[in-house]
Amino acid sequence: MSAIPGSGLAKGLAVTLKTMTKRAHTHQYPDVEPDLPPRSRGVIALLEENCTVCMLCARECPDWCIYIDSHKEEVIVPGAARPRQRNVLDRFAIDFSLCMYCGICIEACPFDALYWSPEFEYAEYDIRDLLHEKERLGEWVATVPAPPAHDPNGEPAKEETSAAKKAAAASPPPASPPPTG
């Protein structure tokens, strides 16, 4: 209960009036492109050149929606004793009617062949058309945004720290002993 009777009623009116003077939250989506945050999970893009057919993504996928076919090819490297073997990707397909957009395949890929793209307008009238073959997955690569800038307050990336350590080890040791640990 409030001290002045009716102050609650006035407060209710004030809230609606204040809301009216502010801009509406509505996004007029089909007319205006949505302003998606970085790292939006729209569709998975495949950079085919990076794929080594290690099958990690297909094995990690929780609902088995990645299909990979490949064959081995012999590559004769001049000067080498024996011809090398190389995996060639025949088919790479993601069934987006099964995909649950967990992104584990992208995390699992050791060669950076898979990326998140924010594109999301690929609805189909037939559910079978949601199976994107590698050509279609390759087209999405163009829509992959540049990675967001590193958080200035965050820890430096592992690559950076290890590179700095390597550089420190290679250069002549400084006068005072570096702190251990």
Place this chain on the structure above:
Amino acid sequence: MPVWAELLIRVVAVLVAFLTLPLIIGQAEHKVMAHMQGRLGPMYAGAFHGWAQLVADGIKFVQKEDVTPREADRAVFRLAPIVSLLPYLLVLLVIPLGPHGLVAQPLDIGLFFVLAVVGIGVVSVLMAAWSSANKYALLGGLRAAAQLLGYELPFVLAAASVAMAAGSLSLSEIVRAWQPWWLLWQLPAMLIFFTAGLAEIRRPPFDMPIAESELVFGYMTEYTGLRFAFFLLAEYVGILVIAALTTVLFLGGWRGPFDDAHLGWLWTLLKIFAVAFVIIWIRVSYPRLREDQLQRLCWLVLVPLALAQLLLTAAVKLAL
């Protein structure tokens, strides 16, 4: 100008006002309600901010199938929407827009006529409710009947207060007698009249008879197409009528800051739209009253207050 030509102009003017002003209020309701809820409201119909939304709605309703339930009392069922709309049209006849007879039909007992005609609303609601042969419609109709009969009392008493102050039942005379200090003197009457008016037109927070979350759509449940559109239109015309009556009785009608003689109609319209805005504003802000709260507010708050106001008016009138 011959009598028939003048009559024709007056009737056509009222008809035009009857068909356009409620649409403007309805569109304003769409947009104001949307923005008060952080939305945009209609944006497509008519290309510019959805100005033609209600026109599009009307066209849609005309195209819909006109269903009359098999068990319904056909004649009464079909008549009810028209009975709900017609009283408001008649009320618009006597509402003065400006001084020097800028009113479709000057009536010496205008206020009496208005109150009598607005009271017909309960008949249309009961007609719709009984004839629908639907339990939700019947429940809604009975709630509406209880509400409308109850709120009629403070409505009339508050209007009587201002009529007593002006010493006339003519709406034009009331505006002519109105003084700015009446805003304070008749303030309780104005609030009572406005609140009871909201209940009379069954606007939220007094929309217990419709209560779509429990009664589907109350007495309108069985209506489709154009007949349903008539009920909706009646609601918007109701806003117009209540806003206009509040303006004329309590806010000084055509009396404005300057040039009442020529700009009176503008002041009246401005005040009407301001009051209509408040009606929409209240709808957005408050939740629906429960049936017992509704009756309690009427009988235990509004009626005693209205009687006290009547006493005050009489006392001040005698003292002056």
